Amino acid sequence: xxxxxxxxxxxxxxxxxxxxxxxxxxxxxxxxxxxxxxxxxxxxxxxxxxxxxxxxxxxxxxxxxxxxxxxxxxxxxxxxxxxxxxxxxxxxxxxxxxxxxxxxxxxxxxxxxxxxxxxxxxxxxxxxxxxx
Amino acid sequence: xxxxxxxxxxxxxxxxxxxxxxxxxxxxxxxxxxxxxxxxxxxxxxxxxxxxxxxxxxxxxxxxxxxxxxxxxxxxxxxxxxxxxxxxxxxxxxxxxxxxxxxxxx
Numbered sequence: 001x002x003x004x005x006x007x008x009x010x011x012x013x014x015x016x017x018x019x020x021x022x023x024x025x026x027x028x029x030x031x032x033x034x035x036x037x038x039x040x041x042x043x044x045x046x047x048x049x050x051x052x053x054x055x056x057x058x059x060x061x062x063x064x065x066x067x068x069x070x071x072x073x074x075x076x077x078x079x080x081x082x083x084x085x086x087x088x089x090x091x092x093x094x095x096x097x098x099x100x101x102x103x104x105x106x107x108x109x110x111x112x113x114x115x116x117x118x119x120x121x122x123x124x125x126x127x128x129x130x131x132x
Numbered sequence: 133x134x135x136x137x138x139x140x141x142x143x144x145x146x147x148x149x150x151x152x153x154x155x156x157x158x159x160x161x162x163x164x165x166x167x168x169x170x171x172x173x174x175x176x177x178x179x180x181x182x183x184x185x186x187x188x189x190x191x192x193x194x195x196x197x198x199x200x201x202x203x204x205x206x207x208x209x210x211x212x213x214x215x216x217x218x219x220x221x222x223x224x225x226x227x228x229x230x231x232x233x234x235x236x237x238x
Contacts, residue, residue, distance in 0.1 A: 008153065008154060009155070012151075027214075027215050030184060030215045031215075033184065034184070034219065037153055037186045038187055041154045041186075041187075041188065088223070092194075092197065092201065095194060097191050097195050097198075100187040100223050101186070101187035101188075103222070103223070104187055107222045108222065
């Protein structure tokens with residue numbers, strides 16, 4: 001896929017197809033969609049210092065009831081694991097608008113890991129098919 | 133995403149159908165913000181037909197809630213599906229919003 005928010009529609013269709021193929025529940029399919037949207041929106045919106053077209057590579061593997069996902073991009077270095085969680089218990093007036101995407105990703109993925117290799121960001125995570 | 137507005141006595145019911153994501157959150161923002169700025173004080177979002185929400189959607193809802201509360205207004209969320217409720221819980225939004233099971237509970 002390329003760095004354009006319109007591509008998220010294609011990702012959504014791809015996940016629907018992947019979910020059908022492997023019999024994933026609606027909940028898991030929804031979570032997968034949500035995580036990828038959050039990750040990809042960040043990359044597309046903040047990952048590039050130029051206005052050029054870039055390729056983002058998505059890889060989904062289904063092994064022993066676990067979905068393994070890799071997202072690889074050539075944008076500026078960004079490790080989501082270092083981002084502080086938002087203050088969730090603040091009063092509404094004090095709640096900041098935004099900053100929730102990464103928190104959602106951290107919460108609903110397993111084994112989230114980040115590497116920077118050859119000027120590329122590589123994000124890996126897993127989702128267990130049977131997890132509710 | 134489909135956004136349908138219906139005025140019902142003192143409240144404005146807005147039905148949301150489809151996906152509230154990075155591509156569609158802007159549409160909802162452009163609907164809600166002018167309504168609240170124009171003085172609408174009681175808005176109910178009917179989420180029966182909402183299939184998906186991401187942080188982009190949450191952002192618009194929080195922003196709208198802040199705006200309407202400044203005018204002493206109410207923003208009520210009705211009929212959330214379980215996986216949408218889960219996203220609300222993760223975001224810590226459930227305690228700050230007025231959430232009801234169904235539009236019929238108003």
